[in-house]
Amino acid sequence: MTTQHVLQGRILSGNGWLDGTITLGADGRIAAIDGRLASGRAVERYILPGxxxxxxxxxxxxxxxxxxxxxxxxxxxxxxxxxxxxxxxxxxxxxxxxxxxxxxxxxxxxxxxxxxxxxxxxxxxxxxxxxxxxxxxxxxxxxxxxxxxxxxxxxxxxxxxxxxxxxxxxxxxxxxxxxxxxxxxxxxxxxxxxxxxxxxxxxxxxxxxxxxxxxxxxxxxxxxxxxxxxxxxxxxxxxxxxxxxxxxxxxxxxxxxxxxxxxxxxxxxxxxxxxxxxxxxxxxxxxxxxxxxxxxxxxxxxxxxxxxxxxxxxxxxxxxxxxxxxxxxxxxxGHADRGRLEAGAWADVLVLDDALNLLDVYLEGEHLVVSDV
CATH class of the missing domain: 3.20.20.140 (Metal-dependent hydrolases)
Structure with missing residues (x-):
């Protein structure tokens, strides 16, 4: 069963890079994105669309x-x-x-x-x-x-x-x-x-x-x-x-x-x-x-x-x-609700570290444990 998740990092939104949080709703879609325009500070986590x-x-x-x-x-x-x-x-x-x-x-x-x-x-x-x-x-x-x-x-x-x-x-x-x-x-x-x-x-x-x-x-x-x-x-x-x-x-x-x-x-x-x-x-x-x-x-x-x-x-x-x-x-x-991070889109979300190694995958809000593959 899908549960709500709140992720924090540098988010590639439709308005460019934001530093903030993205909330994945229990319905498998993105509920909200909150943040401010990204600064020049170091990044620990990137959040990208699947x-x-x-x-x-x-x-x-x-x-x-x-x-x-x-x-x-x-x-x-x-x-x-x-x-x-x-x-x-x-x-x-x-x-x-x-x-x-x-x-x-x-x-x-x-x-x-x-x-x-x-x-x-x-x-x-x-x-x-x-x-x-x-x-x-x-x-x-x-x-x-x-x-x-x-x-x-x-x-x-x-x-x-x-x-x-x-x-x-x-x-x-x-x-x-x-x-x-x-x-x-x-x-x-x-x-x-x-x-x-x-x-x-x-x-x-x-x-x-x-x-x-x-x-x-x-x-x-x-x-x-x-x-x-x-x-x-x-x-x-x-x-x-x-x-x-x-x-x-x-x-x-x-x-x-x-x-x-x-x-x-x-x-x-x-x-x-x-x-x-x-x-x-x-x-x-x-x-x-x-x-x-x-x-x-x-x-x-x-x-x-x-x-x-x-x-x-x-x-x-x-x-x-x-x-x-x-x-x-x-x-x-023609899938306007995939391939992007915005409210209402499917919660297909990736979390990567600063070297772009994959840390977490969310499949329509389902958290996937990434193996050492």
Missing amino acids: FIDLHVHGGGGVDIMEGGRAAEAVARLHAQHGTTAMLATTMTAPMDEIENVLAALGPCCRQRTPGTARLLGVHLEGPYINPGKLGAQPDDACRAVLSQIDKLGQLAPIALLTLAPEIPGHMEIIRALSDAGIRVQIGHTLGSYEDGVQALQQGAAGFTHLFNAMSGLHHREPGMVGAALAHAEYAELIPDLLHVHPGAIRTALRAIPRLYCVTDSTAAAGMPDGEYKLGSHAVTKCMGGVRLADGTLAGSTLTMDQALRNLLAIGLPLAEASHRLSLYPADYL
Whole structure:
């Protein structure tokens, strides 16, 4: 049962940094924030909104595609690292496997299990991608059909859907998907700059793991990366400092106003080096990354608390880094009561020390004891 909590520290409010207290109500929402504009004195505790991760394949040795209650185990691991809400992300697979996974995800999205991040829905990363740009996705790509997507959406809420717009028939259905409340992202694509611009005009809203698994930027052929840098309001990016060079991250930060960060984490997140599953693939964790046997990057081991520290390491101020891990992904999905600290919002709250180590996590007001993970 949720109880009231009063937390004290330097609070990232909607009005900037405040030194004061934040009261978490027994209803799981923020009751009040009281304080004054932050001074220059030393900080012992930072209080930030919980992280929102829109691209999560696994964690703690478990993969979303295992079905059953796998998503709960994944959401439990990531909650330990400050993720208070997330999207369960699928892999390309035969359609019967995707249906089985979504049938298992449906109840998990409707009811949050104590100690786990809230599942805001599904990110359907496959199978509607270009078979020539699979990245680490299995070779089961197929064309998108509205009736099939509607059937999947009846099993579990689809919040995001990644597709390659250059595949015949895909450009024409982007508007229908967007009108149905699904955020369409461009990814795993060999499409041109022109394809990207047209897809955005049709209603596509963002780009899946910007720079990775898409046609790159060249000054005479700007590619899908060029379309994103020139026209996108939102795009997701993996800041593990392996998938994207810090210089490219900073380029994207200057070009895309509400660039937000994801982990694209796999079962290997929070686990020792070794072999793990990523959909139907076997992947190996070593040297801080996850790869297929041929060396292809296959998701990450990243957690959102480390993503925060990585963003600061490349020069972002703490408030901006927080926005790109909490506020912007919440706004992207239209959740005005998450990703921010203000009265009435969900009490998804993080307490960190002055070195940005996670001390406490509150999940809709539920106090989570953070393990030494």
